[in-house]
Amino acid sequence: MLKERAFSAPGKALLAGGYLVLDPQYRSYVVALSARMHAVVAETKSSGENWFMVRIVSAQFNCDEWNYRVSHSSKYEISEINGRVNPFAERALEVMVNYCQPDVQKMVDLVIELFSDAGYHSEGDSLIKRNHFRQFRFHNRTITEVPKTGLGSSAGLVVVLTASLLYAFRSEFDATSDLDKSTVHNLAQVAHCQAQGKVGSGFDVAAAVFGSIIYQRFDPKLIENLPTDQPSIYAQSLRHIIDMQWEFTHDNITLPRGIRLMMGDVNSGSETTKLVAKVRAWYESNYPKSLGIYQEINEGNLRFIDGIEKLSTLSQQDPSRYERLLEAVESDSNTKEIPEIAQIEAAVNKIRSNLQVITSESGADVEPPAQTKLLNSCSNLKGVITGVVPGAGGHDAICLLLSDGTDIVKQTSNNDTFSCVAWLDLHQENFGLKEEAPLYYKGLR
Numbered sequence: 001m002l003k004e005r006a007f008s009a010p011g012k013a014l015l016a017g018g019y020l021v022l023d024p025q026y027r028s029y030v031v032a033l034s035a036r037m038h039a040v041v042a043e044t045k046s047s048g049e050n051w052f053m054v055r056i057v058s059a060q061f062n063c064d065e066w067n068y069r070v071s072h073s074s075k076y077e078i079s080e081i082n083g084r085v086n087p088f089a090e091r092a093l094e095v096m097v098n099y100c101q102p103d104v105q106k107m108v109d110l111v112i113e114l115f116s117d118a119g120y121h122s123e124g125d126s127l128i129k130r131n132h133f134r135q136f137r138f139h140n141r142t143i144t145e146v147p148k149t150g151l152g153s154s155a156g157l158v159v160v161l162t163a164s165l166l167y168a169f170r171s172e173f174d175a176t177s178d179l180d181k182s183t184v185h186n187l188a189q190v191a192h193c194q195a196q197g198k199v200g201s202g203f204d205v206a207a208a209v210f211g212s213i214i215y216q217r218f219d220p221k222l223i224e225n226l227p228t229d230q231p232s233i234y235a236q237s238l239r240h241i242i243d244m245q246w247e248f249t250h251d252n253i254t255l256p257r258g259i260r261l262m263m264g265d266v267n268s269g270s271e272t273t274k275l276v277a278k279v280r281a282w283y284e285s286n287y288p289k290s291l292g293i294y295q296e297i298n299e300g301n302l303r304f305i306d307g308i309e310k311l312s313t314l315s316q317q318d319p320s321r322y323e324r325l326l327e328a329v330e331s332d333s334n335t336k337e338i339p340e341i342a343q344i345e346a347a348v349n350k351i352r353s354n355l356q357v358i359t360s361e362s363g364a365d366v367e368p369p370a371q372t373k374l375l376n377s378c379s380n381l382k383g384v385i386t387g388v389v390p391g392a393g394g395h396d397a398i399c400l401l402l403s404d405g406t407d408i409v410k411q412t413s414n415n416d417t418f419s420c421v422a423w424l425d426l427h428q429e430n431f432g433l434k435e436e437a438p439l440y441y442k443g444l445r
């Protein structure tokens, strides 16, 4: 009997490294967030047929569910019995059966319940349901009709499904084991790319598994070269690739003590794929000037990362000076004289001014003028260290670093400049994939 187990994985914000992170040579700074995706996996009574069923339930979205029948003749066949589509769930299942090769006659049926924290989607007219441990928002629309905030719900989904299925197919899984985490990471990257129909940098999947990280991507060929159109060798190649040691950086980081992140939801509508295509086209047709701009941005990214690390070091090595620094930030004294803060500000200015050049030359709204204006207004607020348009940029969101004691909601309410911003109730978190108690989710359907 398969014991019921639960897993969760965080959402993300890419603070530094947008676009450049698509190239394995550049480092990026990825913050994992307190908004998490959750999955509870259990076995159900088996039909005893030549197939097994995997039922995936997402009760928060108008009782969405997907019922996959998994059979095997010359290869694994997966079909959703009601014709319902969820490319991320389907690909996660497909990659997992090809990797784990479960015996379809002996395998029990599975049910996987999904829960996603409020931060991933706009509230709309959703209702909160809670038990003693957790609370989730329930929407009266299907998942594809509820507007997203851009925290990477699909990456979180694929990671928790992958962990749940790896446990179910192998009867064992240790969310604290580096080896198991690395296997989940590699499998989830493959499934996520296949579902998206493109190879992104994978920073969202890496953050969902490993938490807040400095990330440098893996070689995209690892996934591109998989023989998806040759069933006779696909499973074998997949297993070979998944079990290889992938070369990529995922060094754990945490924001310095006393400093927190604030995400502001501005608008929805920017499409990452279109932005990436425009920036790519600009890069190619402006080479080598574009390379020079990327190098400038990279210098800014590295100076930013170094500045944050200096603050962390200072907080440990000279706590009293660090306290004074935080007080100065909070009381809005002249922070230009604090070298660590000045370094971070200068680094972000360098990144942003170059992103503004890309915006005006490529036609991609990476940091459009409205966002520039908003970020400049934010940096004049008390306690704000710096701010960026996270990830691919666009009109979707802004992300600020500020001192813990700063009340940004109070400072910006009743101010027209900020009327377009909805501050999200989120914070940075270190943890990636982790095990949860199934009890936390009881009665929440």
Ligand SMILES: Nc1ncnc2c1ncn2[C@@H]1O[C@H](COP(=O)(O)OP(=O)(O)O)[C@@H](O)[C@H]1O
Pocket: 058, 061, 086, 087, 088, 089, 114, 115, 116, 143, 144, 148, 150, 151, 152, 153, 154, 155, 157
């Ligand atoms: N809670 C959920 N339950 C079921 N499917 C989900 C859930 N969250 C995300 N998904 C899947 O991920 C898709 C959204 O992925 P995507 O467009 O890449 O957004 P994001 O930027 O949030 O990852 C949804 O259409 C759905 O297929």
Ligand SMILES: C[C@@](O)(CCOP(=O)(O)OP(=O)(O)O)CC(=O)O
Pocket: 013, 014, 017, 018, 019, 020, 021, 022, 150, 151, 152, 199, 200, 201, 202, 203, 204, 272, 276, 390, 391, 392, 393
């Ligand atoms: C442009 C990028 O480097 C960053 C995109 O970051 P976002 O956080 O905007 O991502 P989505 O959730 O997929 O929209 C593309 C990439 O790294 O894949």
